[in-house]
Amino acid sequence: MKVALVHDYLNQYGVAERVLEIFHKLFPEAPVYTLIYDRAHIPDHFKEWNIKESFLKKLPFVRKHYEKYFFLMPLAIEGFDLNNFDLVISISSAWSKGVITLPSTIHINYMLNTMRFAWDSYHSLVKARKGLTKILLALGLHFIRLWDENTSRRPDIIIAISKTVGKRIEKFYGIKPMIIYPPVDTNFFTPDERIKKEDFFLIVSRLRPYKRIDIAINAFNEMKIPLLIIGEGSMKGRLGRTANRNIQFLGKRSDEEVRSFYRRAKALIFPTFEDFGIVPLEASACGTPVIAFNGGGASETVEEGTNGLFFYPQTPEALMDTVLNFNSEDFNIQNVREVSLKFSKKQFIENFRRVIEEITKNKKI
Template sequence: MSPTGRRWTISHDFSFVFGGAELVTKVMSEALLPDADVTVLAGDDSVTAQLGSRTRQLLSTRLTADNYRYLLPAYPSLLARQPVIEGDILASSYAFSHHLQCTGRKIVYCHSPFRQIWSAAEEVQSSGLVPRLALEMFGGRLRAADLRAASSAHQYVATSMAVKRRIEDYYGRRDVPLIPPPLDLPELHPSGVTTDSERDGLLWAGRVIEPYKKLALLVETMRSLPDLTLTVAGDGRDLPAIKANAPDNVRFVGWLSKHDLYQEYSRAKVLVFPSEDDFGISAVEAQAFGTPVVAYGHGGALDTVEDDLNGLFFRSQTVDDLREAIRRAMKRQWAHECIAAKVRENYGTRRFLRQMRELLDESPSSQYVA
């Protein structure tokens, strides 16, 4: 039994790369609900193994990072045929994991309502012919199924104000608490945050999914910044195309271990965050090492970056605007110690666990009615 005295299952969407959503599920399974089973819709074994010892894949193990999008219209009906789960569900959801049904409460920790069917027209156009046609043909049906799944939840939780607004707009939900995701950070070195004189260059970190992450925009911007260097830490389906067209001042280091990524954060002058993310965990992680952020002034960055204090915003996703913001950030003298202290206070794992435990204990037992 869990600390709440109830039987819990943690449900998670697709897990082919270990990213921010996977970190949330890992913390949930290891520290929040250590007795819970973890159900992943599909994923890579090496990734799902990191989500907890009680993890299982629900759908076919033949689903891969290359083919799982082709079944997009079928997932609501596939999940509707699954046995009802005994007890309560805590869904860590950005796609379909909140569709699963249970005999108890269903609480959805929402990274975002499924972007591809609600808000991400640009991403849909770049996702390949088959997924694009499927969304054009079945988008209305998928949205209707998503609304039904949302209405069966007793409680929604948002990761950021941007996600909270989407939940309100798409699902008509009100009274949605905001609990930012946890940061799994080591203690700072006894010598403290790296000083400005010890830092060099720009950093981008994340999974390479275009055009969502706007890495191609950043790489193109580097052509007009020949005196600066950019380190790209991450991997993903669109990395080969970006590498093939990158200028010489862009260095690709692949997907790094946490230790190596933290080293990159601590060495960088500035982290560049050019996308409109739901939350944007790399922007917060970088700040935990005292690194300021140049961020697109929309989405989750509005919750985590304060203009002129721990970073700078640029207002349009163009080479000219991004280049100007980078130039201004590189000229500034930043208070690295203050940047690190504030984010470590506001985004620690202990804070996340405390807020989630309070929510699980207090969440209503009656079904939500829109």
């Protein structure tokens, strides 16, 4: 069986790319088709893969300003010739589901999210522009939405990463997807009971506006409790200027360092509405409980009283109330970890293999 993998962009290393790595281990001979491949931001071992980049690579400044070429993305993704493959697996938050395949080819789409900028963020994006730019953007996104809805019918099956994303798929495309949660590396993220908990709370996050790290900053400023923040992003300067001395920004850290901080923290703070959110599960795998906003993916991965607590609404006051009532002695390390094991790599691979076997059997490849 000839297999191809399709991925929106290879220009950062996050959850999507870790999922792609798992698929590539399952099908090591499979070529990877992607719109953009920025080698500077992807681990070196990807260079050993057979990666096929779209014509967009020839355009000026595409590595840094790829989003400005959104109107060419449908053309680029449809330009991949996949006629020689029996199975195509696409990992998509926007474009990859739109590849063109033969009726005899099985196309499985693993959807990280619907096209956020064309649906959820449409009005805010258009309102931020003026004059002709505003008109052209609104018109362009209108046609992108039509393309997006139309191409949702191209895969034989769509699998969502969470119930949160599944609801968007149902709303925008009228399709009820299967749910398979992305994996956390429970073999790497483990407890170490020789390490004692220290007197600090922890955030691990990209520092972007939608992450709502400002909620945690305001809450911990008021409480004067130590908070360590790992991560980089456009909001770092602004957040740093508002943070008091009890809050430290540690920048980007290696996976080994992050694991060490997970193990030593009293709890992870997760104030974000995420589509899924792998960080709470990494902390849980290390035996560290989570204090999370009760919305989005965290509501599917945090079991209140077992591996964490919720706060609601998404305000500093609600977070403060939960933190001040948090007692680490209420949580057993092994019970906390047990929740994460439901999302292990082994479980993910078993779930996906079952889908592939079922659909290939029905289509008689």
